[in-house]
Amino acid sequence: MLILLNLFLLLGTVAIHAMTNNLKENIATKGKAVQSSTYYLKADAAIDDIDFYCTHTKTETNPWWRLDMKDLQIIEKVIITNRMDCCFEQINGAEIRIGMSLENNGNNNSKCAEISGISARQSVSYSCGGMQGRYVNMVIPGDSKNLSLCEVEVFVNDSLKIRGRAVQSSLLEYFRADRAVDGIKYAPGTASFCTHTQSQTDPWWRLDLLDNYYISSVTITGRADCCSQRLNGAEIHIGNSLEENGNNNPM
Ligand SMILES: *[C@@H]1O[C@H](CO)[C@@H](O)[C@H](O)[C@H]1NC(C)=O
Ligand SMILES: *[C@@H]1O[C@H](CO)[C@@H](O)[C@H](O)[C@H]1NC(C)=O
Ligand SMILES: *[C@@H]1O[C@H](CO)[C@@H](O)[C@H](O)[C@H]1NC(C)=O
Numbered sequence: 001m002l003i004l005l006n007l008f009l010l011l012g013t014v015a016i017h018a019m020t021n022n023l024k025e026n027i028a029t030k031g032k033a034v035q036s037s038t039y040y041l042k043a044d045a046a047i048d049d050i051d052f053y054c055t056h057t058k059t060e061t062n063p064w065w066r067l068d069m070k071d072l073q074i075i076e077k078v079i080i081t082n083r084m085d086c087c088f089e090q091i092n093g094a095e096i097r098i099g100m101s102l103e104n105n106g107n108n109n110s111k112c113a114e115i116s117g118i119s120a121r122q123s124v125s126y127s128c129g130g131m132q133g134r135y136v137n138m139v140i141p142g143d144s145k146n147l148s149l150c151e152v153e154v155f156v157n158d159s160l161k162i163r164g165r166a167v168q169s170s171l172l173e174y175f176r177a178d179r180a181v182d183g184i185k186y187a188p189g190t191a192s193f194c195t196h197t198q199s200q201t202d203p204w205w206r207l208d209l210l211d212n213y214y215i216s217s218v219t220i221t222g223r224a225d226c227c228s229q230r231l232n233g234a235e236i237h238i239g240n241s242l243e244e245n246g247n248n249n250p251m
Contacts, residue, residue: 028067028136028154035065035147036105046149051081051121054150063147064139066106071174072193073156074184075128078112078136081151084121090148092117094140096126098133106135123151130157132193168205169245172196177205185221194223206246 026049033043033055041056043065057063078096082088092115099109110133113126136154140147166177175196184193197203215238222228239249 025155026153027069027073027156028152031067031069031154033065033067033152036060036063039146041148046152049151051084051123051151054083054148057147059144059146061143061145062107062139062141063145064105064107064137065147065149065152066138067136067152067154069134069136069154072100072132072134073154075112075131075133075136075154076157077125077127077155079123079125079151079153079155080115080118080138080149081123081153082118082120083148083150087146087148088118088120090146091115091140093142093145094138094147096128097137097139098128098131098135100132100134102135106137107139109133109135109137121150123153164210165208166195166205167208168195168197169203170198170200172198180205181207202247204245204247 028047029049031047033047035043035055035057037058037060039056039058041054043055045053045055046065047067055065057065075098078098080091080094080096082091094115095107096112096115097107097109098112099106101109103109110131112128112131115124115126118124136152138147138149138152164181166181168177171177173196175194177195179193180195182193195205197205218236218238220231220234220236222231235251237247237249237251239246241249243249
């Protein structure tokens with residue numbers, strides 16, 4: 001038997017989330033990498049999970065490398081592995097930048113760290129304290145610079161993992177149904193961590209808890225940036241039926 005929690009809503013957060021506290025998954029390997037120019041060694045060599053293969057731009061002004069994670073992420077740390085053959089001081093002054101914007105090729109996003117130095121073949125971890133973004137950039141400001149990276153690993157906070165399976169009647173941009181159960185209520189300046197349906201008749205959102213539960217309370221968080229009145233009139237339905245997408249369950 002299955003318990004379904006049904007909510008008619010446009011945006012919000014449901015306070016149900018799992019509690020683990022690991023940082024074990026490197027999500028960089030699932031992304032796509034590009035760089036400002038290529039001197040033999042391609043951009044994806046930094047996300048191939050092999051330290052031996054490295055990237056290399058041409059010698060240029062402000063060379064950069066960018067990882068597209070294809071979705072918003074909350075990033076806890078980035079680990080950079082330097083080259084082992086020579087010239088390991090080339091990386092000095094490189095900046096790690098994280099954000100949503102592609103302005104200036106993503107290099108104008110917020111700075112997580114500036115690399116003062118990494119010894120040959122070594123990996124250094126930079127804490128980004130929960131910065132949010134879709135892009136991770138590496139950029140070395142200045143003229144006649146080479147950017148070479150042997151591995152870039154990106155870790156997100158596992159405690160933000162979702163419990164249950166969320167779906168909704170339609171999707172607007174990247175405001176997916178699981179954003180309401182990701183453990184993030186609201187990120188300043190954006191409603192990115194909320195859900196959003198398209199404009200439609202009787203929009204709904206549904207959480208499948210994947211097991212039987214007695215539900216004692218449901219906490220809903222509305223969006224903070226605007227339009228909080230859009231939640232007015234939303235109904236919470238709970239039950240086992242999927243009739244009418246679960247919306248016929250008792251209110
Ligand atoms: C990016 O930031 C630099 C330095 O702060 C600034 O000069 C430049 O105008 C910005 N680029 C864009 C495209 O806004
Ligand atoms: C950049 O790489 C080129 C080609 O390997 C090299 O000649 C040059 O010295 C390097 N520049 C710096 C600043 O390391
Ligand atoms: C992961 O996020 C949780 C909840 O925000 C926080 O309490 C915890 O300190 C974070 N863990 C790490 C390793 O950053």
